[in-house]
Every structure is written in C-alpha cells, then in structure tokens.
Amino acid sequence: PxxxxxxxxxxxxxxxxxxxxxxxxxxxxxxxxxxxxxxxxxxxxxxxxxxxxxxxxxxxxxxxxxxxxxxxxxxxxxxxxxxxxxxxxxxxxxxxxxxxxxxxxxxxxxxxxxxxxxxxxxxxxxxxxxxxxxxxxxxxxxxxxxxxxxxxxxxxxxxxxxxxxxxxxxxxxxxKWSTPPKSGPGDVHMGPIMAWIEENVPIDAIFTNGAGNYATWVHRYHRFRKYNTQSAPTSGSMGYGLPAAVAAKQLFPDREVVCFAGDGCFMMHGQEFITAVRYGLPIITVLVNNGIYGTIRMHQEREYPGRISATDLVNPDFVAYAQAFGGHGELVEKTEDFGPAYLRARESGKPAIIEVRLDPEAITPAKTLTQIRNRN
Known part of the structure; x- marks a missing residue:
C-alpha cells in the first residue's frame, strides 16, 4: 500500500x-x-x-x-x-x-x-x-x-x-448551544428526538450523513465523544450518508451505525440500501422526510420569497421501500413514537429505515420557513 x-x-x-x-x-x-x-x-x-x-x-x-x-x-x-x-x-x-x-x-x-x-x-x-x-x-x-x-x-x-x-x-x-429545543412546528419535534438519541445510543456509535438542513440536528445537538464516530462530506455532497453507513458497518460490525438522511438526500443513493441487505449490515437510517429539498427551499424563500422552483418532492413510501428490499421499516408521525421505533429497528437485526415525518416549517432549529420568507 x-x-x-x-x-x-x-x-x-x-x-x-x-x-x-x-x-x-x-x-x-x-x-x-x-x-x-x-x-x-x-x-x-x-x-x-x-x-x-x-x-x-x-x-x-x-x-x-x-x-x-x-x-x-x-x-x-x-x-x-x-x-x-x-x-x-x-x-x-x-x-x-x-x-x-x-x-x-x-x-x-x-x-x-x-x-x-x-x-x-x-x-x-x-x-x-x-x-x-x-x-x-x-x-x-x-x-x-x-x-x-x-x-x-x-x-x-x-x-x-x-x-x-x-x-x-x-x-x-x-x-447551552448544543442543548436541543423541546418543541417546534408540527407533530414531530427533532429536539426531543435528538435528546433521546443522546441518552440511548452508545457513545462509540458511528454517525453518518450527507448534505441538507436536516444535518444541522446532528452537527449541533449530537455530542461526539470518541474518535472514528463520524463520517460526513466536507464537500457538501448529497447522498453521502447511506453508502458511508454501509462502509462503516462493514469496517466496524460490532458498533451501532446511524445514518441521518433527508428525503432528497436519501434518494440520491437510496439504492445502496440493498447493499446493506445483501451483506447483512444492520445499519439504522433516520430518514428526515419534510417533502422538500430543504436547504434549496430555504435559500429560495430567503432570496425570492414565495417564488419557489423545483423543490417540492414526491416520495415513495419509505417503510414499504425498506421492506421491499428485505429490511425493516418504521414510520414516526409523533415525537413520542421515535424511541419505540428506534428500539424495534435495532432489535430487528436488519438494515432499517425510520421515516420521520417532519413539518417543512421546521427548516432550522431557530427559524421556521415562514419566518425566513417574511423576514423583510
């Protein structure tokens, strides 16, 4: 070498x-x-x-x-x-x-x-x-x-x-900055979900992600404790998280691997889920689905309020998607459903997708999409 x-x-x-x-x-x-x-x-x-x-x-x-x-x-x-x-x-x-x-x-x-x-x-x-x-x-x-x-x-x-x-x-x-908020728009709040993850995921777990506003929840609110627990693109490439999780689980089979992905980000390389199934790599994907390309929509609303273009998404049923590939699927539509869904995904022993239905208004931890649109 x-x-x-x-x-x-x-x-x-x-x-x-x-x-x-x-x-x-x-x-x-x-x-x-x-x-x-x-x-x-x-x-x-x-x-x-x-x-x-x-x-x-x-x-x-x-x-x-x-x-x-x-x-x-x-x-x-x-x-x-x-x-x-x-x-x-x-x-x-x-x-x-x-x-x-x-x-x-x-x-x-x-x-x-x-x-x-x-x-x-x-x-x-x-x-x-x-x-x-x-x-x-x-x-x-x-x-x-x-x-x-x-x-x-x-x-x-x-x-x-x-x-x-x-x-x-x-x-x-x-x-203080890394303490997640307790509430937000809609029925699913990412702050309490991140708090649950901090309390229930091992400190040597490996977190992967691609690019998008959803990644803010990991970067700001997950407190990394050990070396070799992060794989994320400094180039900002979408779709990175899932194949990175597959590789991480192959390299470290005894450690929990958690992939964070947005719905748009996941669909860039979502077919790699079959690789995890093929090789028996039980990764857990937290798929934050807000139905839009969140980062691009945020920029559109900030620079050209109300004039959106090509940022609404039509997505598959991600639970059925996971099951069709031979994996485990979960749907979270209320904050309190996340913990039990995560535990079931872990216990399944299969590659898993936990679809988290997030209100598109929850575009950042600090400001809603409407607040960004109406800032002037």
Whole structure:
C-alpha cells in the first residue's frame, strides 16, 4: 500500500510555538483535516487538558475532540455558535492543526482576514502548498497532526494560564448551544428526538450523513465523544450518508451505525440500501422526510420569497421501500413514537429505515420557513 512520506516539525519551530503560546492571552485551537488516529486524538486531548486550552473542531470533523471535555468550545462549521465566532475573531493566537479553514469552517472567509489575519496564526498542515496559500501564518509548520502532536507532548504549561476562565466560559456556551429545543412546528419535534438519541445510543456509535438542513440536528445537538464516530462530506455532497453507513458497518460490525438522511438526500443513493441487505449490515437510517429539498427551499424563500422552483418532492413510501428490499421499516408521525421505533429497528437485526415525518416549517432549529420568507 501507498505510504506517505511524513515531515516533522523542527526543534526551533516547536520552541517558537512554545513561546507564542506562553505570550498569548486569548489562544484558540481548531482541529480538522485528515491524518489523525486514535492515539493522536488522545494525546492532543491530554495536551489541551494540561494547558487548559479552548478547542474547536472544523466542519464535520467533530470526532476529533470529546465534546464533554471541559476544553471543548464547539464546532467551527455551518451555523456556528455566534459566541464561538466572536471568540475566534477576538483570539490573539489561533492554532490550526490539520485544518484548512476554507469556505464552510471560516463562515465564508469572515473569521480570518485574507491574506493577513488579525490573529497571530500558527498553521500546521501536511501539504506545503497549502501553507500560506490563503492565509499567511506567523508560524507555518509542514507536518501531519500525528507528528506535530508528538513533538509538543513534552511542552510544559504555564503555572497559571491566563485563559483558564475564558476556556470554561466557552465550554459553558457550547453546552447551552448544543442543548436541543423541546418543541417546534408540527407533530414531530427533532429536539426531543435528538435528546433521546443522546441518552440511548452508545457513545462509540458511528454517525453518518450527507448534505441538507436536516444535518444541522446532528452537527449541533449530537455530542461526539470518541474518535472514528463520524463520517460526513466536507464537500457538501448529497447522498453521502447511506453508502458511508454501509462502509462503516462493514469496517466496524460490532458498533451501532446511524445514518441521518433527508428525503432528497436519501434518494440520491437510496439504492445502496440493498447493499446493506445483501451483506447483512444492520445499519439504522433516520430518514428526515419534510417533502422538500430543504436547504434549496430555504435559500429560495430567503432570496425570492414565495417564488419557489423545483423543490417540492414526491416520495415513495419509505417503510414499504425498506421492506421491499428485505429490511425493516418504521414510520414516526409523533415525537413520542421515535424511541419505540428506534428500539424495534435495532432489535430487528436488519438494515432499517425510520421515516420521520417532519413539518417543512421546521427548516432550522431557530427559524421556521415562514419566518425566513417574511423576514423583510
């Protein structure tokens, strides 16, 4: 197999990094990208604990840090917590490890100035062509996360880090931000459903999803605890979740695999459900059906209120669809029906689809479709 040639940080670079960190008053770390492994994730978590550093995770890379760790500040992706966005902008030392800070995690390039960020920037990335291409770092280190984290393990923290209180405040803000709402439009409320999932799904379960507004419920309200528990497209490709779940269950047969999909997203690659049936892979698909291409409809209503085009969907009977393929199907039309439906899907031992009939008004956790349409 192909083995990448790794580069390693120089001693002078680590010494400079150490000095920059000691001189900081409002540091912030953002983790992202690939080339991580379980040991590197654990070692960096230990480093963050010793230095009491606030840590965020880039778009759809939330599995890189335990969300209930006191250093966790939140996900740096679509629909970022405004308080976290403010802290990133206000930081005096921003440390990017493995992350590129492209359009989605940078909130359309608004969190950092281009090409010279206001924050002192340390950028750790394994490709030298990326370093300085968008942002000009004060310290550029060409290394994969594993090599960088190994190099900083022996650094010693200040006796009393100046940012400890700020770190605690950011974690408290994250916990509040990631607490799901208790109600919403219609008879099915995703907030209580997410709360049920948090209480009843193992912490090593693998969550997959594609692209769409439905994914907000996973990214904002599921608290990832362990490495290798997330598979989602940073490119924003629809239809990713189901084939990703099939692959994840094949790789980790003893772990629960939960695929989140919208109705439009599912129909991009819904035929892959037969692959799960063929190979006996009991994935559980939570199919959030609001009868529309939700994200596109939201943009249409925001930019051209009332002038919608090609975003209404005519869907199959998803319960019958699952059964026709030889799987298990469930329909949820009331919030309280979700828990029992999920347990039956799990106990069936088959690939399962749980169709959740969601009111299209519940387009985001914060605003309804009507509110977006009438914003002016």
């Amino acid at each position: 192909y083995t990448p040639v790794e580069s390693h940080p120089g001693k002078s670079q680590i010494a400079t990094f150490d000095e920059m960190l000691r001189n900081a008053r409002r540091p912030m770390v953002i983790l992202g990208g690939t080339r991580w492994d379980e040991k590197t994730v654990s070692d960096f978590q230990d480093f963050a604990s010793r230095f009491k550093l606030p840590v965020g995770c880039s778009f759809r890379r939330q599995m890189l840090f335990d969300h209930l760790h006191p250093s966790y500040a939140g996900d740096v992706g679509i629909g970022i917590n405004p308080a976290l966005a403010h802290e990133i902008k206000d930081s005096d030392l921003l440390i990017l490890i493995g992350a590129r800070m492209s359009e989605m995690p940078s909130s359309s390039y608004t969190l950092l100035d281009i090409p010279y960020p206001k924050q002192t920037l340390v950028h750790v990335y394994p490709d030298p062509e990326e370093l300085g291409r968008m942002y000009r770092p004060d310290l550029a280190i060409c290394a994969a996360p594993a090599e960088f984290v190994a190099a900083i393990k022996e650094l010693q923290p200040p006796a009393l880090p100046l940012w400890t209180e700020r770190k605690s405040s950011m974690h408290d803000s994250y916990l």
